Amino acid sequence: MLSLTDQNPMIKAIWLLLVLAVLVALGVGRWTMAFVSLATLVLSLIPVVLASRFQIRLPLPFLAAITGFVFATIFMGEAFDFYERFWWWDLALHGSSAVGFGIIGFLFVFMLFEGDRLAAPPVALALITFCFAMTVGAIWEIFEFGMDVGFGLNMQKSGLVDTMGDLMINAVGALLAAVSGYFYLKGQVSGILGHTIRQFVEMNRKLYRKSKERLRK
Numbered sequence: 001m002l003s004l005t006d007q008n009p010m011i012k013a014i015w016l017l018l019v020l021a022v023l024v025a026l027g028v029g030r031w032t033m034a035f036v037s038l039a040t041l042v043l044s045l046i047p048v049v050l051a052s053r054f055q056i057r058l059p060l061p062f063l064a065a066i067t068g069f070v071f072a073t074i075f076m077g078e079a080f081d082f083y084e085r086f087w088w089w090d091l092a093l094h095g096s097s098a099v100g101f102g103i104i105g106f107l108f109v110f111m112l113f114e115g116d117r118l119a120a121p122p123v124a125l126a127l128i129t130f131c132f133a134m135t136v137g138a139i140w141e142i143f144e145f146g147m148d149v150g151f152g153l154n155m156q157k158s159g160l161v162d163t164m165g166d167l168m169i170n171a172v173g174a175l176l177a178a179v180s181g182y183f184y185l186k187g188q189v190s191g192i193l194g195h196t197i198r199q200f201v202e203m204n205r206k207l208y209r210k211s212k213e214r215l216r217k
Helices: 009-028 031-053 060-079 089-113 122-151 160-185 191-203 211-216
Strands: none
Touching (some): 009 031, 009 060, 031 060, 060 089, 060 191, 089 160, 089 191
């Protein structure tokens, strides 16, 4: 089980940068920057802590993607205002988050149904994966609407156009995750998503004890 000190140098560099950002922001009195940097650091550490707590091994691409996404969303997006500087920033993050949540949903559902080929054929798991990722995306859009109405923020930017654009990008990301899961179950592993799924399953065999038998059927 990897500890915080056993992580990839790139991930360690991001954590160190965030620590320095917190210290510098506190030193110059930029409290908002300090809060954002600290929040980003804490959120990026949570997956490692939870994985260690529940004895789950995370593949390097998986952990790197989570850390990079949190860093890009909160630190770069909010602290450096990338959402306003680059029109495609929000869309890219929505798409990547849909892929990520789709993969997480697939791994979780596969863990629940693995070994029962009749109850959960590949196409059914792929459909559940797609629906899970779309549900997360829709809940986030509801959250943005609630924050705009309740607190006078501007998270939806252009309103309906922004919301629909996010949902369409979310659908593309969810579809990619669902297709990757489907082909994995069919024994046709390809691309970074398929290899990440296979690596996670192989590193956590205790959660997928019957996966090999299922894939042979």
